[in-house]
Structure formats: structure tokens, C-alpha cells
Amino acid sequence: MTVAEKEYTISELAKEFDITSRSIRHYEDENLISPERRGTHRIYSPRDRVRLQLILRGKRLGFSLAQIREIIDLYDLPEGKQKQTTLLIGLIQERRDALLQQRKDINFMLKELDMLEGKLD
Amino acid sequence: MTVAEKEYTISELAKEFDITSRSIRHYEDENLISPERRGTHRIYSPRDRVRLQLILRGKRLGFSLAQIREIIDLYDLPEGKQKQTTLLIGLIQERRDALLQQRKDINFMLKELDMLEGKLD
DNA sequence: GCGCAAGTTTACGTTTGCGTAAAGGTAAGG
DNA sequence: CCTTACCTTTACGCAAACGTAAACTTGCGC
Structure with missing residues (x-):
């Protein structure tokens, strides 16, 4: 059986990476991340967390959110x-x-x- | 005697670095560069050209103009x-x-x- | 001395990346 | 049930970094 995946709330991730929840929602508006919804609330998976790290790394390098999306999309190739x-x-x-x-x-x-x-x- | 310093017009520098004259003037508005004036026209020295290169390097690294100014100002220390x-x-x-x-x-x-x-x- | 390209200032417009209310929904503890 | 903390959407605000248009002035090139 699969190990229970860890889950995060938006404010947990915000605190961990020292950004605001607003920013994280903004990245979602810009289609850089799309967490699961449980009711209205957002639930972030470890995979989402990695995406957020990629976003922030891109930001530190001065890329625009649009550019970052292009880069991130490279990770979502249909495997084979x-x-x-x-x-x-x-x-x-x-x-x-x-x-x-x-x-x-x-x-x-x-x-x-x-x-x-x-x-x- | 000092060798005659090379001089540049704004559009020459703009073409060389593939940016617009508007950008260069904007950097001047933000006090990142201050070329000599001959009448109303701007005349850029090799030293100004180097500053412009520093600006563009900073931009490629994602720094804001304010940050770039801070960095550039480090170069203008009163020597001794x-x-x-x-x-x-x-x-x-x-x-x-x-x-x-x-x-x-x-x-x-x-x-x-x-x-x-x-x-x- | 005329034309025309290139320079100038002034000022409003645009995009990006969130900030910041406003106005409310939700979940867990007491 | 009620408070309290945290979540939600909607929407207007704002600073940064120029773009762009308007309306002039300047200075070769002939």
C-alpha cells in the first residue's frame, strides 16, 4: 500500500517559505500550481510543495511568472x-x-x- | 597628453546593447547614470558605457534598478x-x-x- | 538656409506581481 | 451553539520599469 502522503495548508507553506498566502494564491491564478480542493479549502501535496520551491527558485533568478510556468511545464512531460x-x-x-x-x-x-x-x- | 576619449550618442549605445533610448533615459531619471550634456544632447563616455553594462548585468540577474544603484554606488567610493x-x-x-x-x-x-x-x- | 533624421521633455498608458481591504464561509474546541 | 482562527472570493490599489505618443529643438548634409 502507498504510504500516506503528507499534506499542507496554504498558511503552512506560506510560513515555511516566508511568503504570503496571497502570493501562493496568485501563483495559482497564474496556473503555476493547482492544489487539491477539499470543499473550498486548498490542500497541498508534497508534489505541490516541490512546485512551489521551483517557483521561488525561478523568482530568485529573476524570471517572470510566465517564464517560470514555461520552465515548470517542462517537468510535466507525459513520461514516455x-x-x-x-x-x-x-x-x-x-x-x-x-x-x-x-x-x-x-x-x-x-x-x-x-x-x-x-x-x- | 591624454588620449582623446571615445564618445557615444544615446542611440549608439541603445543599438549596441539592444535596448531603447527610452530605457537609457529612464536609468538616468533613476540616477543610475549621468552623461555629460553638450547643449541639450547627451554625450556618453567610455566610463558611462561601463556603467550601462553594469546596469544590464544587474538586470539579467533580476535585480531592481534600486538594488543596481546600490551596487553601482559601491564603485564610486572616494578612492582612498x-x-x-x-x-x-x-x-x-x-x-x-x-x-x-x-x-x-x-x-x-x-x-x-x-x-x-x-x-x- | 532647408530638410530630415535624431535628439529633447512631458506626460499618460501598460504590464507584472502582488498588497490590502471587504465580506463572508468553515472547522475545531469549549 | 458560539467563539476564534483560518480559510475563501472579489476587487480595487500600487510601485516598478519602461512603452508610446505629442510636440518641440538641433545639427549635419547638400
């Missing part, structure tokens, strides 16, 4: 079925290029910060 | 004079922490992209 592989590979490569550029930018800035600190003798 | 070193070191450390977190996020996402691509066999 590859639904336009060439198109997907293109998308993935785009993401990768952006991230590599960001990493370059970060390394550059880190170096600059080192230099600046050096000037503060 | 250290004006509240402890405070500055704190600021620099904050920036560094944020960048290191971002680099972690990036590395995480890159790994995920690799895995996703693996599933597309």
Missing part, C-alpha cells in the same frame, strides 16, 4: 511520450543558455566585489 | 577615503551572499535540465 522532442530540446537549450549567461554575470560580479573589498584596506 | 568601512563590508557581504545563492539555484536548475533532457531519449 515525447511530444515534440525537437521543440522541447530547443526550449531546454534556451533555458540553459540563459542560465549559463547568468552564471557568467554572477562570477563577474563576485570578482568585482572581491576587488572592491580589496580597496577597503 | 574609506567612508564607513564596516557598513560597506556588510553591504558587500550581502551582495555576495545573494549571488552565491543565485549560483546555487542556477546549478540546481542546470542539473534538472540535464535530467529532463535525459528523459527525452
Whole structure:
């Protein structure tokens, strides 16, 4: 039998990730997450929680919610079925290029910060 | 004698960095850059050009213009004079922490992209 | 000295990402 | 049942980062 899956309320997740419930609902409005409903209340699964983490990671990197949705959608491929592989590979490569550029930018800035600190003798 | 410094018009820089003149003027409104004026026209020096590059780098990393201004201001320290070193070191450390977190996020996402691509066999 | 591209200011418009009431529904404890 | 804490939807508000249009001025190029 399957192990009982953990469940979360909206305010639990909000507190855990230090954001507001409003934000989480907003992400749902933007179709970035869609928790189960028990009556009117939202119930979040561990899988939903992971999605939220992905969203916040994207935010920290400066992606828009629309971009984040594109990225997240990559995770929801129908497992075996590859639904336009060439198109997907293109998308993935785009993401990768952006991230590599960001990493370059970060390394550059880190170096600059080192230099600046050096000037503060 | 000093070598003649290169000069740029607003539209030259706009074209070079693939942004609009409007954006550049906006950065000026927000005190991120302040080119020389020759009459009413703006004249950009190589130093201004570097500042613009810093701005765009910050943007690619998702920083707000206000944050970018803070970062840029670090470059304009009165050379020898250290004006509240402890405070500055704190600021620099904050920036560094944020960048290191971002680099972690990036590395995480890159790994995920690799895995996703693996599933597309 | 005229034309025309490129510059200027001023100001209102737009999108994104929530904040912040307002007005109420729901569930568990006493 | 009643309070209390937490949840819900609806909707208007707002700051950031420009877009865009209007209405001018400037300065080559001929």
C-alpha cells in the first residue's frame, strides 16, 4: 500500500517559505500550481510543495511568472511520450543558455566585489 | 597628453546593447547614470558605457534598478577615503551572499535540465 | 538656409506581481 | 451553539520599469 502522503495548508507553506498566502494564491491564478480542493479549502501535496520551491527558485533568478510556468511545464512531460522532442530540446537549450549567461554575470560580479573589498584596506 | 576619449550618442549605445533610448533615459531619471550634456544632447563616455553594462548585468540577474544603484554606488567610493568601512563590508557581504545563492539555484536548475533532457531519449 | 533624421521633455498608458481591504464561509474546541 | 482562527472570493490599489505618443529643438548634409 502507498504510504500516506503528507499534506499542507496554504498558511503552512506560506510560513515555511516566508511568503504570503496571497502570493501562493496568485501563483495559482497564474496556473503555476493547482492544489487539491477539499470543499473550498486548498490542500497541498508534497508534489505541490516541490512546485512551489521551483517557483521561488525561478523568482530568485529573476524570471517572470510566465517564464517560470514555461520552465515548470517542462517537468510535466507525459513520461514516455515525447511530444515534440525537437521543440522541447530547443526550449531546454534556451533555458540553459540563459542560465549559463547568468552564471557568467554572477562570477563577474563576485570578482568585482572581491576587488572592491580589496580597496577597503 | 591624454588620449582623446571615445564618445557615444544615446542611440549608439541603445543599438549596441539592444535596448531603447527610452530605457537609457529612464536609468538616468533613476540616477543610475549621468552623461555629460553638450547643449541639450547627451554625450556618453567610455566610463558611462561601463556603467550601462553594469546596469544590464544587474538586470539579467533580476535585480531592481534600486538594488543596481546600490551596487553601482559601491564603485564610486572616494578612492582612498574609506567612508564607513564596516557598513560597506556588510553591504558587500550581502551582495555576495545573494549571488552565491543565485549560483546555487542556477546549478540546481542546470542539473534538472540535464535530467529532463535525459528523459527525452 | 532647408530638410530630415535624431535628439529633447512631458506626460499618460501598460504590464507584472502582488498588497490590502471587504465580506463572508468553515472547522475545531469549549 | 458560539467563539476564534483560518480559510475563501472579489476587487480595487500600487510601485516598478519602461512603452508610446505629442510636440518641440538641433545639427549635419547638400
